[in-house]
Amino acid sequence: MPSLGADMEEGKLIEWLVKPGDRVAKGDIVAVVETQKGAIEIEVFEAGVIAALLAAPGETLPVGAPLARLGEADEGVPPTAAPPRPDAPKAAGPPVAEVAGKPVAEPVAAALPVGGAPLLASPAARARAAELGLKLGAVHGSGPGGAVLLADVERAAIARPAPTASGMDSRPKGKPGLDMVEMRRAIATAMTRSKREIPHYYLCHEIDLQSAQDWLTAHNADRVPDQRRLMGALLVRATVRALAKVPELNGRFEAEPYAPSAAIHCGLAVALRGGGLIAPAILNTQDMDLDAIMTAMRDMVARTRTGRLRNSEITQGTITVSSLGETGVDALVGVIYPPQVALVGFGAPRLKPVVFKGAVQPRLAVTVSLAADHRISDGRRGAQFLAEIDRFLQEPESQ
Template sequence: MGVFRMPSLGSDMEGGKLVEWLVAPGDTVTRGDVIAVVETQKGAIEIECFEEGTVRELQADLDQDLPVGAPMALILAAGEQDAAPTPEPPATPAKTPEPAFAKPVAVVAPTAAPPSGRTAASPAARVRAGELSVDLATLEGSGPGGAVLLADVEGASAPKHDKPAKRLGQMDEMRKAIAAAMTRSKQTIPHYYLSETIDVQPALDWLAARNEGAAPDKRILLGALMVRAAVLAAMKVKVMNGHFIDGAFHAADGVNAGVAVALRGGGLVAPALIGADRMSLDETMAGMRDLVSRARAGRLRSSEMTEGTITISSLGETGAEAMTGVIFPPQVALVGIGAPHVRPWIVDGAVAARTVVTMTLSADHRASDGRQAARFINDFETRIASPETL
């Protein structure tokens, strides 16, 4: 019989509040199933199960504050007899391996259609509506499919002149979470940085030809090329891909590419594209669209927040020429991509107008050095120059 415990959802997370159970005693669960929703300082997060079996007992109550490591449920393994568990002696919860940092800030939207007659709403919104005695059926939801979100409930219950202050308070909490993790990163990780300006005109020309006549949802964007090139470079230069835990670097077997996503209304989250090394370019683009959509709807999973092995952060189509990022612990590298700019460039011995992008690699000196970082950048640039090979 296994005890499912409150997982750590960030390097600075100490606990969270249980706001919804998505399973009941007797339900069968498999690894990766979403079984609960927990609200933390960073937002409401879908918690995934780590094992297979049958739920015997739910040991945590709704609205209960649970520290990391606290028991949440008992799960019987396949074929295991249902017997009363032996009480465990009280002990300090064991320290769980430190996960990759992520900054989820949006509330979780419903993952399935609500029963007939029941208003679609996120778990956090239901809890808050109960606290404020707000009838969800009277609200106009701003979430996917018209689902009522936490902000809709609080906006309806607060006087009109209080709305900006309430929104500012939510943003303040998000900024606290970001600041805590980034401060820890800069204090504990010996960062070093290498930059290179790359001619992306061949990639843009290839994309224009490839996307001609394609439906909007089938087009490939430059960002997908960048993510795919970073993933392939990470596979070749393995010291850039993994975690630094307990005083040692642990190279990852595959690449879970964290993709920085700007949230509407402010904030940033970097969920991981799980198994990015096994994806084609088209699959990478589809995966990025899915991550962006679910990140902005508040439907990220715990694995996407904690299992990233390297992160790619891009300024998009407009903005500054370069960015120098802060590594998400316990990862050891972050690829920062500046916005494309047209610059004079030497092509075949002549000056020509070309679109270029500045790429900056932030790396952890405990896991790598400048020569290895230069190899990563060189491999990245080579792949961008031949987009048809991605």
């Protein structure tokens, strides 16, 4: 069970996407684990062949507990590798009828699609299926790419015999999909640690966005939706480029001495409808042009909503951008997400009276803020960084 954050103590295995004998490459997604941040896809650290699955879906395991045994790629795997343990009695609701009568050696993975293709499902669907003791693999998905949605699980639940009351999960249900109490706890832990350990300093700066907006409007006018660009992507791109000038703001302060990160894994704070937020990172944004960032942001937000984030995305961020979007308030001054050392906050872009070419004019403007770790940088460097973001946004065509 990998640690998906300093505050994580245990995780619940939701499903296996591989079975004994499957060959895996480093980075392949092998399992889905439910955490305080929702369902997270687990990538395997090394290549090899799955020798045995040591945990069964529904089991809650402490961080560090083995989930599976990985053999060498050329090592023969006995066809009868150790079966997963049966569900702990109180783990996942009532047993599904079709499983109940069979020996425990029936591999759980047998229910998965051939080849172990990732099973798509929304967090709400996963949580409800676990509650009902339904196998996601047996539910027909009607979502994008065949993803199983909450409605599909409810339909499947109606279609099967009612479970016995004894095994029902009696936890109070809030907003579907995520355990909001746990998410609140995770945010509290991270933010308390941040305010306890990180001596923040803050800077704010108003940026004229009218040129950038005009450029976006002109670009988008004759393009189909998939090729349109959003201000949010331009703000991220300008932030990433400005880091080249003040690179010490990009990194993870995990050990002395601090060393900035060459790669920019830019976290995006995504607010969740039920409350709470997740800040998954787009990996290697330093190599991406504006359209690549745009595509990556759309994909990241969509996967945050459907519950398909990967562990690398929630554990490797080197800086975070939090943007209120069009319907927010003037400014956002953030709390650094440890062990990162800076957070950039954009308020809602608004029409404001701006002095432009010697006259007051209504122009679109945004307030950008920097919250940075004073152990790593000082106000002067932080100011250079915000000024650099401003400079890039005045020449959007250079993006």
